[in-house]
Amino acid sequence: MRKTAVLAGGICAPDERPGHAARAHVTEDACDDLELQKVSAWLISRPLSMHFTRAVDDAVRHVLDGARTGRFDLLSPEVDSDERASVGTKLQYRVLNELGLYKEPPLDTRILHVPVELKATIRSNWMIPTEGQCQISILIQVDTAMRRHRAFLMRTHRAWLNEGANKDGKRGIAAEALRRFSIPLVAWTPLPAEPLARLTPEQLAVVFAPRVGQTARLTALFGFLPDTVIPRSSIETVCFGNRDPLRRARQAKDAVRSTSGLEVLVGTWVQDRIRAEKLGFDLKDGAWVATRATGIVASIESTPLHPGIW
Known part of the structure; x- marks a missing residue:
C-alpha cells in the first residue's frame, strides 16, 4: 500500500x-x-x-x-x-x-x-x-x-x-x-562502458566461438572494435576459463596487425601508454586499444622541425 x-x-x-x-x-x-x-x-x-x-x-x-x-x-x-x-x-x-x-x-x-x-x-x-x-x-x-x-x-x-x-x-x-x-x-x-556490449550477435558468436583458441578470439575482438579502449576485464571475459589471457592478448598483436592493419597498444607498457595518450586514448588500469592512428603519430614525431621553429 x-x-x-x-x-x-x-x-x-x-x-x-x-x-x-x-x-x-x-x-x-x-x-x-x-x-x-x-x-x-x-x-x-x-x-x-x-x-x-x-x-x-x-x-x-x-x-x-x-x-x-x-x-x-x-x-x-x-x-x-x-x-x-x-x-x-x-x-x-x-x-x-x-x-x-x-x-x-x-x-x-x-x-x-x-x-x-x-x-x-x-x-x-x-x-x-x-x-x-x-x-x-x-x-x-x-x-x-x-x-x-x-x-x-x-x-x-x-x-x-x-x-x-x-x-x-x-x-x-x-x-x-x-x-x-x-x-x-x-x-x-x-557506468564505464562495456565494449563487449557493442558487438553484434554475429560478432559475439565469433568472439565467443567454442573450441577456438584465445589468440583467435582476441584477434577478432580487436578487429571488430578498432579505436575502442578495451579494459583488462573484457579481455579476461573473452578468454574466460583459460589461463594467462593477457599473455595471449600480447601474442595476438602480430595477428591483429596482419589481419586488420591495426596496432595494439597495451596500457601496462609505458611506451604504449604514452603513445595512446597522444592519440587521445586513456589506457589506465592496464586497458588496451587497437588503432590505425599510431603510424600518424610516429610520422609526426620523426619529421624534423623547420629551422626557426621551436
Whole structure:
C-alpha cells in the first residue's frame, strides 16, 4: 500500500522489533535534521560520483565474474535474479572501502559518530529493514538497463515508508517522501562502458566461438572494435576459463596487425601508454586499444622541425 500523504512535523514510531523499544518522535524536514546535515556535509565534500562509480562497477563485475563465466551483461538470461539482487550486498562493502569507512554497529557504518545505513537497489525502490527505520541512509540506485547510477541521503522515517511490507518486514520508501525529504548526492551518472556490449550477435558468436583458441578470439575482438579502449576485464571475459589471457592478448598483436592493419597498444607498457595518450586514448588500469592512428603519430614525431621553429 502506497502513502497518500507525506508530511514533516508529524509523530512517527518505528515498527516493533525484539529487544528494541519503539520510541515515538517528531519527523523533521531534511534542512532541520542536524545529524542528517552533518553527514551530508561530510559526504558532499568528497568526489562521490567517482567513488560510487568505481564501487558500482566493481560490484557488478564481481557478480558477473566474467573471467570464469564469460558474462558481461547483468540483464543476460544467464544471470539469475538472486545474483542480480546480490549486487546491493556487494556494493555496501565497496562503498565503505571507497569512502575510507568501516563496518560499525548499530547499522552499517558511522560518519562523524552518526550511525548510517547503506542501501542499494537495482530496482525502482529501496527496501528498508526495521533496524533502518528512522535512521540515516545512503540510498544508491543502479539502473542496469541504462548502465547508470544515482544516490540520495535520507532519514527513512517509518512514517515515510509504504504500508505494505515484504515477508522480512522491509518497506519501500514513499515516492513523495523521497522527493521532498531526501538530499541528492549523485545525479544519474553513467557506468564505464562495456565494449563487449557493442558487438553484434554475429560478432559475439565469433568472439565467443567454442573450441577456438584465445589468440583467435582476441584477434577478432580487436578487429571488430578498432579505436575502442578495451579494459583488462573484457579481455579476461573473452578468454574466460583459460589461463594467462593477457599473455595471449600480447601474442595476438602480430595477428591483429596482419589481419586488420591495426596496432595494439597495451596500457601496462609505458611506451604504449604514452603513445595512446597522444592519440587521445586513456589506457589506465592496464586497458588496451587497437588503432590505425599510431603510424600518424610516429610520422609526426620523426619529421624534423623547420629551422626557426621551436
